Amino acid sequence: MKMHRDILVIEDDEDDREILQEIFRELGYKNKIVFFADSTEALEYIRRPEVNPFIIISDINMPKLGGFELRNIILDEELLSDKDIPYIFISNAQDEASIRDANKLSIQGYIHKSADYNNYREKIKNLIDYWKDNVGSFKNKKK
Template identity: 45%
Template sequence: MNKSGTIIIIEDDEDDRFVLEEAFNELGYSNKRIYFLDGLSALEYLYTTPERPFIIISDINLPQLNGLELRKKVQTDAELSLRCIPYVFFTTAINHQAVIDAYSTSAQGFFVKPGVFDELKETIKIMIEYWRKCAAPNNF
């Protein structure tokens, strides 16, 4: 985990991407952020970038390769799994089965997108600060 690395956000809704970027800007996080509209393009990026991203924040319902499928690929790929990139879901698709499915892929978090901007900012802050304080095998 590279705590100063890129934050990868996989979100296909343009309005949600705009609101997320506003929240990150207001919170003052200096990490570069890259947005992907689908899981497949995010996976291609992960395979080709030499960077070690800080965290992946993913919606579940995505075109081409949904968030759950992407998480499984990241988790089971030897090279990608060694990067120790935290993978959290940030979605409006909250139901019991979605939470079970997410944790069955060893996701490191499942957060529901709040409808109020200040609550969204607080949720992002909690996510980022938690992972900034965590130790990982590859950051010593």
């Protein structure tokens, strides 16, 4: 089932990756969590035909290829858009322009990185639980 496939996390900041690794370890999901510090490497990974992740969680501000640009590529490339992968942004940005720009990219969520570990953990848990509960519902409605 898709809900047990890999969760991709694209985050260039090492400290943020470590926090997310700890959160996912604590939450204990059966999914393999695949981390990328470089969004261009993540793009090459998801372009592989056999790769069909459960969800992508991506930072916005990254060197080489930012989160907005990555999302645009996924939407524009038929092979990638056909994979129908929920795409969630995580960011420190809370300004209206960033949120508006993110929403224009047909994302499925936007999480503000919280300085409060427990709050951040709860946001991640709610996100994953939501998609685990609803991934089949959305697929069935498309048919």
